[in-house]
Amino acid sequence: MELTLWTYEGPPHVGAMRIASSMKDIHYVLHAPQGDTYADLLFTMIERRGQRPPVTYTTFQARDLGGDTAELVKKNIKEAVERFKPKTLLVGESCTAELIQDQPGALAKGMGFDMPIVNLELPAYSKKENWGASETFYQLIRTLLKEKVSYSKKISPLRWKEYGRRPKVNILGPSLLGFRCRDDVIEIQRILSEQGIDTNVVAPLGASPDDIGRLIDAEINICLYPEIAEASCEWLKRNFGMEYTNTIPIGIKNTIEFINEVHKKLDLPLTNKKELENKSKLPWYSKSVDSNYLTGKRVFIFGDGTHAIAAAKIAKEELGFEVVGLGTYSREMARQVRATAKELNVEALITNNYLEVEDAMKKAAPELVLGTQMERHSAKRLGIPCSVISTPMHVQDVPARYSPQMGWEGANVIFDDWVHPLMMGLEEHLIDMFKHDFEFVDGHQSHLGHTATNTKDILNSDEKEENNPKEDIIWTESGRAELTKVPFFVRGKVKTNTEKYAILRGIPEISDETLYDAKAYFS
Amino acid sequence: MSKVEFNKETGPREVFCGLTSIVWLHRRMPDAFFLVVGSRTCAHLIQSAAGVMIFAEPRFGTAILEEKDLAGLADAHEELDRVVNDLIARRPEIKTLFLVGSCPSEVIKLDLATVAEKLNKRFLGQVRFVNYSGSGIETTFTQGEDGALKALIPLMESSNEEKLLLVGTLANNVEDRFKKIFKNLGITNIESFPPRQSTELPKIGKNTKVLLTQPYLSDTVRDLKHRGCEIISAPFPLGIEGSTEWFLAAAKAFEISELKVHEIISPLINRAKLALESHKEILKGKRLFLLPESQLEISLARFLHNECGMDLIEVGTPYLNKDLMKEEINLLPDNTKIVEGQHVEKQLDRVRESNPDLVVCGMGLANPLEAEGISTKWSIEMVFSPIHGIDQAADLAGLFSKPLKRNQILTSKTLVTH
Numbered sequence: 001m002e003l004t005l006w007t008y009e010g011p012p013h014v015g016a017m018r019i020a021s022s023m024k025d026i027h028y029v030l031h032a033p034q035g036d037t038y039a040d041l042l043f044t045m046i047e048r049r050g051q052r053p054p055v056t057y058t059t060f061q062a063r064d065l066g067g068d069t070a071e072l073v074k075k076n077i078k079e080a081v082e083r084f085k086p087k088t089l090l091v092g093e094s095c096t097a098e099l100i101q102d103q104p105g106a107l108a109k110g111m112g113f114d115m116p117i118v119n120l121e122l123p124a125y126s127k128k129e130n131w132g133a134s135e136t137f138y139q140l141i142r143t144l145l146k147e148k149v150s151y152s153k154k155i156s157p158l159r160w161k162e163y164g165r166r167p168k169v170n171i172l173g174p175s176l177l178g179f180r181c182r183d184d185v186i187e188i189q190r191i192l193s194e195q196g197i198d199t200n201v202v203a204p205l206g207a208s209p210d211d212i213g214r215l216i217d218a219e220i221n222i223c224l225y226p227e228i229a230e231a232s233c234e235w236l237k238r239n240f241g242m243e244y245t246n247t248i249p250i251g252i253k254n255t256i257e258f259i260n261e262v263h264k265k266l267d268l269p270l271t272n273k274k275e276l277e278n279k280s281k282l283p284w285y286s287k288s289v290d291s292n293y294l295t296g297k298r299v300f301i302f303g304d305g306t307h308a309i310a311a312a313k314i315a316k317e318e319l320g321f322e323v324v325g326l327g328t329y330s331r332e333m334a335r336q337v338r339a340t341a342k343e344l345n346v347e348a349l350i351t352n353n354y355l356e357v358e359d360a361m362k363k364a365a366p367e368l369v370l371g372t373q374m375e376r377h378s379a380k381r382l383g384i385p386c387s388v389i390s391t392p393m394h395v396q397d398v399p400a401r402y403s404p405q406m407g408w409e410g411a412n413v414i415f416d417d418w419v420h421p422l423m424m425g426l427e428e429h430l431i432d433m434f435k436h437d438f439e440f441v442d443g444h445q446s447h448l449g450h451t452a453t454n455t456k457d458i459l460n461s462d463e464k465e466e467n468n469p470k471e472d473i474i475w476t477e478s479g480r481a482e483l484t485k486v487p488f489f490v491r492g493k494v495k496t497n498t499e500k501y502a503i504l505r506g507i508p509e510i511s512d513e514t515l516y517d518a519k520a521y522f523s
Numbered sequence: 524m525s526k527v528e529f530n531k532e533t534g535p536r537e538v539f540c541g542l543t544s545i546v547w548l549h550r551r552m553p554d555a556f557f558l559v560v561g562s563r564t565c566a567h568l569i570q571s572a573a574g575v576m577i578f579a580e581p582r583f584g585t586a587i588l589e590e591k592d593l594a595g596l597a598d599a600h601e602e603l604d605r606v607v608n609d610l611i612a613r614r615p616e617i618k619t620l621f622l623v624g625s626c627p628s629e630v631i632k633l634d635l636a637t638v639a640e641k642l643n644k645r646f647l648g649q650v651r652f653v654n655y656s657g658s659g660i661e662t663t664f665t666q667g668e669d670g671a672l673k674a675l676i677p678l679m680e681s682s683n684e685e686k687l688l689l690v691g692t693l694a695n696n697v698e699d700r701f702k703k704i705f706k707n708l709g710i711t712n713i714e715s716f717p718p719r720q721s722t723e724l725p726k727i728g729k730n731t732k733v734l735l736t737q738p739y740l741s742d743t744v745r746d747l748k749h750r751g752c753e754i755i756s757a758p759f760p761l762g763i764e765g766s767t768e769w770f771l772a773a774a775k776a777f778e779i780s781e782l783k784v785h786e787i788i789s790p791l792i793n794r795a796k797l798a799l800e801s802h803k804e805i806l807k808g809k810r811l812f813l814l815p816e817s818q819l820e821i822s823l824a825r826f827l828h829n830e831c832g833m834d835l836i837e838v839g840t841p842y843l844n845k846d847l848m849k850e851e852i853n854l855l856p857d858n859t860k861i862v863e864g865q866h867v868e869k870q871l872d873r874v875r876e877s878n879p880d881l882v883v884c885g886m887g888l889a890n891p892l893e894a895e896g897i898s899t900k901w902s903i904e905m906v907f908s909p910i911h912g913i914d915q916a917a918d919l920a921g922l923f924s925k926p927l928k929r930n931q932i933l934t935s936k937t938l939v940t941h
Contacts, residue, residue, distance in 0.1 A: 001586045001588060001589060001592050002586070002606075003585075004584060004585050005581055006570050007570065010564070011567060014567065033540065033658070033660045034536040034537075034538045035542065035564075035568060036659070037538065037539070037887055038540075038571055039567075040886075040887030041572075041886040044886065044890040049890060049891070050893070051894070057535050057536065057537075059536045061661070062660040079535075079868070083868060094564055095561075095562035095563070095564050095626070096562070096659075099593070099630045099631060125588055125589050126589065
């Protein structure tokens with residue numbers, strides 16, 4: 001049993017709903033009690049969808065449990081099939097139905113329908129949302145394509161040459177409630193098209209079961225979101241020999257590497273290599289002199305595996321930040337995140353507990369947080385600027401404007417989204433610096449709210465940290481005055497370090513000189 | 524009783540479960556913690572309905588069952604023990620801990636009553652434990668509050684003191700208004716249940732006169748009756764009419780003259796009628812379809828028809844206690860179609876066929892209906908907004924007039940459309 005105040009991921013059947021709702025001509029009969037219908041609002045409110053998710057909840061009640069819940073399942077399946085006439089039916093159960101073991105998938109298969117039926121077994125007490133989405137997508141592809149598996153004939157990535165046409169690829173993984181998927185797909189299709197590569201199928205987002213049947217018309221698969229599509233790509237590789245890409249095109253370097261990888265796999269000559277460097281404004285904006293102040297900014301990163309890893313690479317290599325924390329809530333991606341963290345010389349944080357993330361954030365004393373909506377709230381409490389880079393989705397993460405994360409435009413969006421909060425941070429610093437000037441209007445409101453941005457708060461703050469060394473230590477007038485002059489975003493850290501140093505050296509009173517001694521000692 | 528048409532429907536539903544009521548209960552009693560014993564789905568439901576992220580640490584959480592908890596109940600009890608110990612160590616300010624049963628905990632027959640009993644012994648004098656079920660296989664949405672209140676009744680001491688007990692969660696400001704009005708009427712001993720602090724439970728007995736503020740408290744009412752309380756029969760204090768009847772019923776129980784009541788509340792009524800005018804202008808003659816969710820539907824239908832001039836197409840309710848709703852049903856116009864339960868697909872067919880001007884529904888259905896050109900109002904807002912009482916009548920009407928007004932603005936012919 002795990003005490004959870006808030007969770008980054010929903011249960012696995014919500015992942016299945018993401019796949020079903022992303023697609024056309026599919027219906028999902030979910031053996032579940034009425035409360036589970038809350039999940040509809042994730043799609044209709046957060047994504048602002050104008051259609052209900054294609055889901056029928058069997059809505060069993062306590063009084064049904066003594067009787068025949070299996071009959072109830074069959075009745076709902078029959079009604080749903082008659083009403084919605086899906087081309088493929090998904091059948092599964094949520095946490096409670098898993099316990100009563102009606103096996104709705106098997107029941108559905110015994111009802112004599114013509115359409116393919118996918119029996120979803122998503123263990124609700126051990127797995128989570130992304131796993132559920134991945135498994136559903138995989139089972140769906142497997143069901144719809146298993147009869148076409150031919151063990152003798154593998155798909156060659158070079159066959160487009162024989163066919164005398166442009167190479168074709170599938171873009172796999174984008175789904176509803178995925179971070180900026182809608183716009184990433186447009187961006188990636190545009191990039192591929194510029195390179196003379198056609199998109200065969202995008203799935204699950206916008207695809208129908210017929211489109212799934214056509215997946216094998218493409219030469220290779222683009223695995224855009226491994227959390228959702230890697231298992232499917234792997235199955236297509238094993239059974240049809242279809243190669244798939246490993247590079248996630250987030251950031252300039254990765255976008256270029258992605259284009260290279262696609263060309264290499266298709267044996268397609270890359271003709272516009274030089275041009276690629278200038279497709280996005282990020283490299284120049286990052287190089288321009290006023291970005292100098294970005295150098296070495298301490299950044300703390302937490303999110304899903306794919307976006308966290310990409311963010312770490314961009315932060316370090318493309319913006320010149322220092323990554324002081326990296327973590328993910330995706331246990332399935334823990335290995336990759338650990339590897340990236342190791343390269344960056346930080347310890348990876350793998351957790352589903354947001355309070356642990358907040359603690360780690362506090363300890364790392366970053367100047368910028370890149371996280372989920374939850375880290376945005378934690379950062380706000382700590383008075384640190386934050387930009388959101390990952391699910392879980394919030395209505396803010398479905399902006400009206402075109403706002404991808406991937407490709408050239410994605411890099412532009414990332415530059416703006418990450419740097420603007422820092423500029424606000426700088427403004428904050430200036431406000432702090434100038435607040436004693438007579439021209440300064442008292443009561444200037446901080447955009448960060450009334451957070452601990454002044455020395456008094458920091459000196460008086462009741463920090464719950466262990467090993468808090470501040471007992472018995474006195475801050476002299478000059479020490480306090482000097483601390484005021486330290487930029488607010490590192491003031492907490494400077495204070496703690498100075499106190500640590502004072503204890504280490506047995507200095508009972510901290511003066512301005514002690515601050516400088518400590519600074520030299522820790523640098 | 525007016526000639527109301529009663530129907531029952533079963534089938535797939537689109538209704539929240541009782542766990543959702545934690546969202547307002549935890550705010551009412553800031554010294555209490557609600558620990559759901561359930562699955563990741565339960566945790567996800569509550570956080571999705573409640574916008575949990577704004578809290579540094581919310582006063583509700585879920586002990587998520589894992590595979591190993593399902594293997595043996597003895598272990599599950601031990602695990603729950605451990606979770607509770609950790610929680611209390613971390614949150615020493617908690618005075619009452621509600622152990623809330625869920626669909627999975629009910630199905631595996633986790634005995635929360637026994638767990639609560641044991642914990643009560645261990646934490647005697649520090650934290651009180653009560654348990655109830657908010658499971659979706661037994662309760663819908665607002666019924667969760669019914670369960671929570673019922674669970675508190677055994678902890679209420681007995682007293683034969685005469686008092687008026689307001690039962691059902693109210694917004695604090697509305698509660699204050701009501702108390703002031705009752706004091707003006709001459710009723711001085713007034714308490715509320717649930718109280719603002721979980722430890723300050725009112726004492727009850729044969730001279731306790733219970734006045735319900737919410738229509739979804741069937742089980743609580745039954746247990747209060749068992750404790751000797753007198754239940755005042757009245758419509759619910761929504762709108763001018765309902766609130767007036769409600770005050771009159773209370774006054775009668777305390778032998779206060781009708782004249783006195785009218786004297787005190789008529790200035791309020793006049794003021795409220797004036798405020799209601801502009802909303803009435805928009806709502807009059809508009810056709811309303813209420814889908815089942817909060818159990819407030821019947822009272823809302825009565826208010827929107829009688830005071831705002833709306834026509835009622837269908838009044839859905841997830842559950843109907845005819846006895847408790849007697850006074851409300853009497854006030855409904857003849858031939859009102861009440862549908863208890865739901866077959867969401869068939870009901871949506873009726874929505875589309877009847878071409879309503881406004882549909883009251885849950886959040887899952889609102890945008891899809893809007894996309895079809897049907898204006899909607901989310902029912903969940905009714906349980907979060909201060910809507911009770913004469914002074915709030917115009918605000919209540921405003922919740923329904925706003926979507927229609929907005930629709931008028933956005934489809935105005937003066938706008939150049941692209």
